[in-house]
Amino acid sequence: MANILVVDDELGIRDLLSEILNDEGHSVELAENATQARSARNAHEYDLVLLDIWMPDTDGVSLLKEWAMAGLLTMPVIMMSGHATIDTAVEATRIGALSFLEKPITLQKLLKAVNQALETQEPGGGPATPQPSLRAAPSSIPAPFPGEGGDIAATSGSGLAATTALTDAPVLLVRTMTPEKSLPSAHRDFDLDKPLREARDEFEKAYFEFHLAKEGGSMTRVAEKTGLERTHLYRKLRQLGVELGRKRGG
Missing domain, CATH: 3.40.50.2300 (Response regulator)
Known part of the structure; x- marks a missing residue:
């Protein structure tokens, strides 16, 4: 390139x-x-x-x-x-x-x-x-492109609400997006008897690991896919204990 x-x-x-x-x-x-x-x-x-x-x-x-x-x-x-x-x-x-x-x-x-x-x-x-x-440009610094998406240097919590809203049907979401065999066995089912916070964290970890694997470890594409600003995405992944090692190749 x-x-x-x-x-x-x-x-x-x-x-x-x-x-x-x-x-x-x-x-x-x-x-x-x-x-x-x-x-x-x-x-x-x-x-x-x-x-x-x-x-x-x-x-x-x-x-x-x-x-x-x-x-x-x-x-x-x-x-x-x-x-x-x-x-x-x-x-x-x-x-x-x-x-x-x-x-x-x-x-x-x-x-x-x-x-x-x-x-x-x-x-x-x-x-x-x-x-x-x-x-x-009549005022302020010229900006050739309209502002859109999440800030690189500023954080926003809007993406978290969108992610959290998905927890109503975690099993259906994961199973619909990919065949079972492509996911680790720990991600195929969720224990819905757990407290909501624990169940949500378990789902979110599986959700982000799925997208990281799907996008070959590209944080840029995962941020676009999940609707999260990158700085917030990094913090969220570290909080959930998601492995950030980028898969290269292809």
């Missing part, structure tokens, strides 16, 4: 973006500041750069300008920020940024932005053309 450089001074954002993009089949390199980003760009060609605006050493807009002046802006660049102003957005797009992602970044918004950037990249590695619509 694509070679992507993620530049962000927040470790949690770097790790999460890396995992999501790796799940999508991309090769991802990480930089925590402008110094590391410069070294990475000087050493490699990238198909896309995700660049944070506010960083401790050099801000992302200044780094973008450096690359443009040095002729190194040969790939689409998506800016990221939770505090940038409209003036910053206009300046970055004037320099050559393709689009913005406003933090907290939603899963669907990230994937759409990445896919669009890769599709608009000129054959042969030429710089992508900034989207005109980004220059005309």
